[in-house]
Amino acid sequence: KDIHILAISGSLRQQSSNTALMNAMIALAPENMKFSVYNGLGELPHFNPDHDTDEGASEVRELRKQINEADGVLICTPEYGNGVPGVLKNALDWLVSSGEFINKPTAVISASPTPMGGDKAHASLLLTLNMINAVIVEGGTLIIPHITLKMNKEGMITNQETKRDLEAVLHKLGLACNI
Ligand code: FNR
Numbered sequence: 624k625d626i627h628i629l630a631i632s633g634s635l636r637q638q639s640s641n642t643a644l645m646n647a648m649i650a651l652a653p654e655n656m657k658f659s660v661y662n663g664l665g666e667l668p669h670f671n672p673d674h675d676t677d678e679g680a681s682e683v684r685e686l687r688k689q690i691n692e693a694d695g696v697l698i699c700t701p702e703y704g705n706g707v708p709g710v711l712k713n714a715l716d717w718l719v720s721s722g723e724f725i726n727k728p729t730a731v732i733s734a735s736p737t738p739m740g741g742d743k744a745h746a747s748l749l750l751t752l753n754m755i756n757a758v759i760v761e762g763g764t765l766i767i768p769h770i771t772l773k774m775n776k777e778g779m780i781t782n783q784e785t786k787r788d789l790e791a792v793l794h795k796l797g798l799a800c801n802i
Contacts, residue, residue: 624655626800629693631661633700633711633744640770641734643778644789645699651786652793658697661689670716683717690723694800696757699732702744707751715751725756728799730763730792740768762795 630649632642649658667682674680690696700711707715718724731748733741745766752759765788767773773782780786 626656627694628658628697630658630697633708635665641699641701644734647780648789664710670713687721687723695728695796697730702741705743707744707747727757728760729757730760730796732765734767734770736771738768740766742766760795760799763792765792
């Protein structure tokens with residue numbers, strides 16, 4: 624049976640290493656894992672509880688629909704100022720009350736050119752995902768330091784250990800979605 628994963632990159636940047644990583648994972652994934660990419664982060668309105676209704680903005684409804692329809696979610700994100708990128712946190716804020724993440728198997732990867740790999744954003748993201756009752760997949764989290772040394776300009780993963788780590792994350796995410 625096919626598994627449908629929604630992939631989200633926390634970076635809006637054209638040359639983003641996290642988006643490249645996300646796309647590399649989609650290419651590495653087993654045949655029965657089908658991916659959609661959510662690319663609406665930049666267009667979502669700023670979270671405002673006054674507008675947090677079932678109706679609300681069409682962009683918010685679309686985000687909720689896409690999460691709802693996915694068997695699992697893959698998030699690849701950078702770290703800005705020791706935290707989760709605002710656009711990604713903004714999207715999650717829209718999902719607190721509506722509950723689409725409840726019981727949703729979720730894999731979380733952070734990548735950064737620094738030696739820390741975006742560990743603070745990673746930890747912070749897990750706090751938020753736990754709060755909204757996502758299922759953080761065991762073995763489905765990965766912090767990737769020195770990302771620029773591990774992929775080439777075309778966005779291909781050149782580091783074999785990283786490639787194996789990413790395949791392991793996909794495997795665990797797939798298993799969690801099958802249950
Ligand atoms: C960064 N970067 C960064 N890196 C990190 O590991 N911790 C941090 O707190 C920050 N803070 C930060 C702030 C701002 C304003 C910028 C522009 C950058 C560096 C960041 O990891 C690097 O730019 C990555 O390449 C961003 O990810 P993408 O866009 O390549 O996916």
